[in-house]
Each structure stands twice: as structure tokens, then as C-alpha cells.
Amino acid sequence: xxxxxxxxxxxxxxxxxxxxxxxxxxxxxxxxxxxxxxxxxxxxxxxxxxxxxxxxxxxxxxxxxxxxxxxxxxxxx
Numbered sequence: 630x631x632x633x634x635x636x637x638x639x640x641x642x643x644x645x646x647x648x649x650x651x652x653x654x655x656x657x658x659x660x661x662x663x664x665x666x667x668x669x670x671x672x673x674x675x676x677x678x679x680x681x682x683x684x685x686x687x688x689x690x691x692x693x694x695x696x697x698x699x700x701x702x703x704x705x706x
Contacts, residue, residue: 631660636669644677655682663693671697675704 642654658666671694674683687694687701694701 631657631662631665633665633669636661636665640673640677643673643680643682651680651682655686658686666690667693667697670694671700671704674701679705 639654639657642650642657645651645654661669670683670686
């Protein structure tokens, strides 16, 4: 089920060393509601850092994350 309770499971996959696993996790994020993602992704980046997959998602869905841009920029610096 794509809800906030499932996101901790995906976080491990997003930061996995295997690029195939990271790709599957990225695709799974498409099932989540926008309001869940806009809160979770900046927090995940702040806690664990950016990944190429998260950068791709942020650029692909830039309109969704535009309001959180300063939070995301601070998280990666």
C-alpha cells in the first residue's frame, strides 16, 4: 500500500548499493500521493543525503517540489 507507513521500507531500497534496486524503488514512489512525497523526500535527503535517483525524481517532478526547494538545498549542503 502506498502510504507513509511503507516509506521506511523504500528508504532502504533508495539507498541500496545496487542500481537496479534503486531503480525499482524510484518507480515504486510513483504510486504515492504527492503530499506524502513532498514531506518524505526532503526529510530522507536531510537524513541520508541525495542519490542520483532522488535527484532525477526532483527534476522530473520539479513543480511538485518547487516550494520545498530551499529545504532541499539546505539538506544537501
